[in-house]
Amino acid sequence: MAHARQTFERRQLGLTLRRLREQAGRSQQAAGDVVGKARTRIVELEDGRTRLNPDELLRLLDFYGVAGEERQTVLDLGALARERQKKRAHTDLLPGSFQRFADLEASATEINCYEFGIVPGLLQSLGYVRASIDDGDGIWWESSHASQEQRIRFRLERQAKTLEAPEPKTLRFVITEDALRGAVGSPEVMREQRRHILGLLANNPNLVVQVLRSETYGNPARGSGLTVLLFGGKGSPIGFSTVVYGPSTYFDQEPDTAALLRGFQRIQGLALNPRESARLIRQIDKETDHA
Template identity: 35%
Template sequence: MAGTARQVHLGRKLKELRHAAGLSLEQVSEHVERSRSAVGHWERGFTRIGAQDLAAVLRLYETDEELTEQLQTLRRESGKRGWWHSYKLPPYMTPFIGFEAEASEVFHFELGIVPGLLQTESYARAVHESGRLVLSDEELREWVDARLKRQERLDKGGGLTLHAVIAEEAVRRVVGSPGVMAEQLEHLQRVCKKPSLKLQVLPFDAGAHVGAHGPITVLRFPDAGHGDVAFSDTPLGGHVIDDLRDVAELSRLFAELKAQALPERESVAMLSSIRDAHATRSKE
């Protein structure tokens, strides 16, 4: 299981440096007198590399003084616990939330539900209650509270911009109750006024699309040296995707979905209409 976001990022940088140096895992493991699996775990972010081991590896790669200090700083910071560690979340989520906490932009497509960063408390609770895991009341409260905490970065000064494309199915499907849906869509209409949110709806009329197999999430960072990462969420769990080609392909797919979706103003108008339909049903 991967460690913190910084640990995963450091591992990715070490792998890039090893490839640039033309060295194999075996050659590095012999140089630092560690097992091949240990070096592989460092690169995948599974385990935290020690300061002396990192220094030895960087000498082997002949990195300059500035980069060496940057990576040593990243190693030290990789041991810090973020706010999300105080919540009882599934282990596979913690690296992703760590990356999200440092990202400057999120590009997110959802097919069947409203994105987590835009969910109301009632909607989030209903999603988790019908999820793949059976949660205790305490776990459910923790998961919902953590989801709401993540949304704070969309507030003024939070430093995060969300580019969201939501399939029409997600806003028409009743999650919880028609009343919960009316409240959720009213919330979407309000948050659309935030400069930090660029929301579009992908209508049924758009026909077939590249997002038919599920959600897409790509994170971008203010540090140009920190490549984009993506996240895959499946019925068996989730994992961070950091292969450059895979992330680039997911970014391309998101761009296609964005191009097929309604413009922001028309999207808000559709949300208003669907919200009214849910509100009417809630009174029946």
Template identity: 45%
Template sequence: MGTARPTVERLQLGLALTRLRTAANRSQGEAAEAIGRTGGRLSQVENGKGGLGPDELSKLLDFYGVRGPERETILALGAAARRRAPRRAYVDNLPEPFQRLSELQAAAREINWYECGVIPGLVQSPDYVRAIMALSNSIYWDDSEQETSERIAYRQEHQRRVLEASDPKTISVVFTEDTLDHVIGGPSVMRGQVLHLLQLTERHPTLSIRIIPNTTVDNPALGGGLVVLDFPHATPVSFSAVLYGPYTFYDHREDIEPMQRLFRRVEELSLSREDSRALLVDRIKEGKG
């Protein structure tokens, strides 16, 4: 099996296997030997440029001690990665899709993120995250304080991994000004969120936070959200936010290019970094939060 195009499925499989190998405290060489492969071949798989046969993947998961639902998810992801039939988009119907989306973001070298009406997840303050998760409790999952707490912890750890990566990423975040008027968790949470955005711009030079003013005319992305990810050695991947249902990823040029153009357009409509910061400062001074 030669080097394959790094599709979304293969990227997700590779990132998941890297995470599991690290958690098992095994080297690439040890893992490759366990399934009768070379270290170079396993490296290709972990970089999203290849797959493993069903028996090889099962042996590897045995070697890592992976059992239960996670094992079933990885085996299903492996089957998706081996699929040869052409497809326009990849619909992630497997459990815990946010984990795979966050792993793609952590592996990307450039992240472009636009939202309308909600603060993008990477730059949400801890209290805003808690308020969002509290709203979702009993709607998107059974009423469970433990699950809510675990999701909050995972989101915050994901933010840290991406924003504080040893090799800083280029991150461009754009959102509409009305996002700041939609109160989540109360006025104090919103004020804290604005302060959090200001602090992030000071701490992370490669992070750009820009706002599209309420007075903007003809925003082509009203009512939606999108994420476009660029990788060092793989084709870009785009993701369109949904309120409910499976995550859909795009990695074909005919889909990626329009989404890249859309993001460039919302960047053009947004205030500069400096003027966006001034808008946030003014909201604090005016007590709007």
């Protein structure tokens, strides 16, 4: 196991192995013993700062009890992590990409997120989650009740890991006004959603939500969405630009993440401040109550 430069693929592999180890109830010391290395090397592995050879990775997967498609996906991640080429963007084509995005979110110290026309997943109420998944069922994926329930559980678990993290994260969101007035599920679902955001704000001092009014000019990301994840001293920022359909694409090179962060900061400056935003959410709720 050699020391290696931290790359996006190595970070993905490390976070995946950390999740699998925790699910298996194994310690870092026990994992190190399996591959004949010190616990500190497992720490470096899970931080994306070292890599495994194929035999060592197989031994860890056996130790964690990983089988089937998930096992093959981790082996494919391991192969990508051993590549040396430097990429401008990273396209995640492997199964389970949403789980790896959630792993990145869970490991971030700061999340900066802007969405156009939809409430971001981390802020969605249960009714909104269910309705938005219902809207895509049978279109973006094969219709299945079991699959729907699995997607709902995943979204709620993702929220809990991020919003209820032992070490609170700095969370900044900008939501467009039309997302708060939107037609997801039913008027009752939208009312629940607006009140859910207000409840999150009341209970999460590290959460900032700003609303971008519909009549605002100068939005550099109109019609799209973006997320920039920061990791403190554990890695360089990672940027993500949302798409309706297709593979997830990430950016970890400084020119790209700097541009995405500038875009987010410009949108923040155009949006209402947090107090005005909360007032507008309550105002929209009152308007719809009397409609």
